[in-house]
Amino acid sequence: MVLTVRKFTFFRIRHLLAMILSLAAVAxxxxxxxxxxxxxxxxxxxxxxxxxxxxxxxSNSSSEPVVRxxxxxxxxxxxxxxxxxxxxxxxxxCVTGTLISCENALVIAVLxxxxxxxAPMFILIxxxxxxxxMAGLGLILNFVFTYLIDSSVEFVTLLSVGLLIxxxxxxxxxxxxxxxxxxxxxxxxxxxxxxRTVTFTYLMVVFIWVLCVTLGSLPALGWNCLRDxxxxxxxxxxxxxxxxxxAVTFLLVFAMMMQLYLQICKIAFxxxxxxxxxxxxxxxxxxxxxxxxxAILCAFGACWLPFAMYSIVANSSYPAIYTYATVLPAxxxxxxxxxxxxFRNPDIQKSLWxxxxxxxxxxxxxxxxxxxxx
Numbered sequence: 001m002v003l004t005v006r007k008f009t010f011f012r013i014r015h016l017l018a019m020i021l022s023l024a025a026v027a028x029x030x031x032x033x034x035x036x037x038x039x040x041x042x043x044x045x046x047x048x049x050x051x052x053x054x055x056x057x058x059s060n061s062s063s064e065p066v067v068r069x070x071x072x073x074x075x076x077x078x079x080x081x082x083x084x085x086x087x088x089x090x091x092x093x094c095v096t097g098t099l100i101s102c103e104n105a106l107v108i109a110v111l112x113x114x115x116x117x118x119a120p121m122f123i124l125i126x127x128x129x130x131x132x133x134m135a136g137l138g139l140i141l142n143f144v145f146t147y148l149i150d151s152s153v154e155f156v157t158l159l160s161v162g163l164l165i166x167x168x169x170x171x172x173x174x175x176x177x178x179x180x181x182x183x184x185x186x187x188x189x190x191x192x193x194x195x196r197t198v199t200f201t202y203l204m205v206v207f208i209w210v211l212c213v214t215l216g217s218l219p220a221l222g223w224n225c226l227r228d229x230x231x232x233x234x235x236x237x238x239x240x241x242x243x244x245x246x247a248v249t250f251l252l253v254f255a256m257m258m259q260l261y262l263q264i265c266k267i268a269f270x271x272x273x274x275x276x277x278x279x280x281x282x283x284x285x286x287x288x289x290x291x292x293x294x295a296i297l298c299a300f301g302a303c304w305l306p307f308a309m310y311s312i313v314a315n316s317s318y319p320a321i322y323t324y325a326t327v328l329p330a331x332x333x334x335x336x337x338x339x340x341x342x343f344r345n346p347d348i349q350k351s352l353w354x355x356x357x358x359x360x361x362x363x364x365x366x367x368x369x370x371x372x373x374x
């Protein structure tokens with residue numbers, strides 16, 4: 001009887017020690033010490049995601065009480081993949097970029113496949129179309145980099161912003177060059193065709209692109225705010241100083257365009273007064289031209305002035321919605337440019353009609369188009 005009691009007591013103590021060792025092992029696993037479990041996911045015995053099963057100790061014989069140990073059965077946890085929500089403003093910019101690319105690709109194709117369109121005026125129109133095409137592709141690539149590629153990579157960010165700065169700067173400077181060309185065609189009407197050679201026009205286009213590519217490469221050369229977020233402008237990673245410099249440059253370009261178009265209007269009215277025989281015809285034509293010039297300046301200013309002024313007064317701490325609200329109209333200028341400078345030209349219209357249906361309407365003007373025509 002005494003032996004039985006001692007044996008029973010011995011087994012009780014043994015079972016108690018086994019239980020304590022098992023609980024100690026579970027505690028060690030939950031703390032991550034010497035365990036292969038991730039320390040960021042502690043094992044909780046009361047966690048509903050972990051199921052526990054009773055395993056029989058194989059060291060016990062059938063004649064001895066069974067020792068039960070707790071062993072966790074881990075079930076694969078479902079991991080939720082974080083999907084970045086698409087900003088509707090970014091969708092609008094991507095759609096605008098697609099429209100810009102299609103329009104200007106059509107203009108470039110017409111100019112390239114029409115040998116007669118090689119005058120200086122058409123070279124400038126083609127340069128403007130290339131700039132706007134790059135701007136449209138830049139908007140599309142920016143959307144791809146933001147949502148399909150890791151935009152935190154510095155190379156991706158610098159490439160995207162450099163392409164956009166170069167393209168939109170080239171677009172603005174090409175518009176200025178077209179304005180200068182129109183002014184010179186009126187101011188030096190007798191010597192314009194001898195002075196404005198194709199070689200001179202190509203040199204001017206090359207100068208514009210070298211200047212704009214240099215401006216676009218400034219962020220990649222170190223003029224960025226990737227190391228100091230407090231110096232960022234409304235367009236990361238462009239610094240506040242660079243954004244203000246670009247905005248002031250645009251305001252100067254806009255002021256020059258206004259002055260040149262004002263001089264164009266004065267010259268046109270002076271020509272109208274000098275030709276008394278065709279006074280009525282020229283007056284009507286001049287009034288129409290002034291209205292067209294006003295529409296061009298108003299469209300250009302309405303697209304770019306809000307963004308330029310906002311770039312001067314705002315910084316990265318301002319709400320992003322204000323940036324989107326000013327950037328979108330600025331990009332729409334590249335949508336309007338093909339309509340103003342290309343599709344209104346009778347020579348380009350004729351080429352489009354021939355390319356589309358093999359003919360052109362009889363009411364289409366066949367008068368040679370000059371640079372002074374608006």
